[in-house]
Amino acid sequence: MKKIAIFTDDPGWHGRQLQQAFLRRGYQASYVSLTQCQLVLASGFIPVLIPGFDGCLPEAVFVRGVPGGSLEEVIFYLDILHALKMLGVPVYNDAQAIERSVDKGMTSFLLQRSGIPTPETWQVRDREVALEILEQQLSLGHLMMTKPVFGSQGEGIRRIEKMADLLWLTSSRGIYYLQRFVHCSGDGFSDIRVFVIKGWVVAAMKRRGRSWLNNVAQGATCEAVVPDPKLEELALAAVQAIGMDYAGVDVIQDKNGDYLVIEVNSIPAWKGLQSVCELNIAQLLVDNLLERLPLTNNEVADVAL
Numbered sequence: 631m632k633k634i635a636i637f638t639d640d641p642g643w644h645g646r647q648l649q650q651a652f653l654r655r656g657y658q659a660s661y662v663s664l665t666q667c668q669l670v671l672a673s674g675f676i677p678v679l680i681p682g683f684d685g686c687l688p689e690a691v692f693v694r695g696v697p698g699g700s701l702e703e704v705i706f707y708l709d710i711l712h713a714l715k716m717l718g719v720p721v722y723n724d725a726q727a728i729e730r731s732v733d734k735g736m737t738s739f740l741l742q743r744s745g746i747p748t749p750e751t752w753q754v755r756d757r758e759v760a761l762e763i764l765e766q767q768l769s770l771g772h773l774m775m776t777k778p779v780f781g782s783q784g785e786g787i788r789r790i791e792k793m794a795d796l797l798w799l800t801s802s803r804g805i806y807y808l809q810r811f812v813h814c815s816g817d818g819f820s821d822i823r824v825f826v827i828k829g830w831v832v833a834a835m836k837r838r839g840r841s842w843l844n845n846v847a848q849g850a851t852c853e854a855v856v857p858d859p860k861l862e863e864l865a866l867a868a869v870q871a872i873g874m875d876y877a878g879v880d881v882i883q884d885k886n887g888d889y890l891v892i893e894v895n896s897i898p899a900w901k902g903l904q905s906v907c908e909l910n911i912a913q914l915l916v917d918n919l920l921e922r923l924p925l926t927n928n929e930v931a932d933v934a935l
């Protein structure tokens with residue numbers, strides 16, 4: 631059977647969903663940790679060694695997780711993904727998309743550069759400068775967010791509400807990512823997760839948080855919504871701005887009804903969305919990835935018939 635690698639250190643529900651979806655299409659997908667891969671630049675070897683693949687390359691790879699670690703470790707994992715793509719293996723999402731979206735500063739820059747509405751954001755190294763910006767924004771009446779640059783699932787995000795909060799200001803490994811807080815429309819707290827696969831909005835849901843953090847991982851509830859054309863257009867433009875095959879786009883609707891893109895996730899979870907959506911999201915992802923594979927001789931003959 632043709633083989634696929636799913637890069638993950640924690641397969642869980644998503645890993646199983648993907649494995650079943652690949653199996654339905656006749657592919658055997660195995661879980662592999664990027665920590666176990668090697669670059670072997672010696673004669674007679676394929677340069678990327680993936681455990682369980684007998685020195686051969688997989689038909690394609692699905693990236694469900696890139697482990698954290700030192701800068702060297704993370705760059706090594708990304709090198710493996712870059713190298714696989716250069717060797718002709720479809721990598722979903724590819725290393726460039728992951729690099730851009732994991733880094734909140736670069737995501738904000740690319741969104742802003744493409745003219746996509748996104749909250750005002752500052753990223754600085756100097757603590758005094760960060761404090762000045764926050765003081766100024768608070769004095770203008772804005773609440774502020776500080777976020778870990780490589781954070782996810784709402785972890786480590788703080789809301790700065792008053793000058794006294796500045797006493798506890800901490801950096802994200804030396805860097806300050808500061809963003810204006812957007813007061814959302816409607817009652818309570820909510821944002822919208824829009825799931826996009828290759829230029830198509832597959833599904834969307836409203837996430838209602840217990841407080842201003844609307845991540846499912848932080849206990850937000852999910853409710854399916856039908857995105858209006860403006861939201862669809864915005865989500866598609868955001869995914870294009872970062873250059874992704876598929877993505878989970880986080881959008882907030884402000885008190886005026888305008889949409890702002892908060893972030894674009896290149897390794898989004900979809901368990902919450904699947905619970906309120908009829909379509910099989912794992913199958914749509916897998917089918918979109920498999921479309922990139924060259925047809926085998928038999929398949930070419932079938933198409934020709």
Ligand SMILES: Nc1ncnc2c1ncn2[C@@H]1O[C@H](COP(=O)(O)OP(=O)(O)O)[C@@H](O)[C@H]1O
Pocket residue numbers: 749775777781782783784785787809810811812813820821839842843844845880882892893
């Ligand atoms: N500028 C903001 N204004 C209001 N709420 C925000 C803002 N930024 C983030 N949030 C809330 O925090 C959640 C997590 O922020 P996000 O930037 O998506 O980080 P993570 O990568 O941890 O999900 C968002 O889904 C949203 O509910």
Ligand SMILES: [Mg+2]
Pocket residue numbers: 783784845880893
């Ligand atoms: Mg998010």
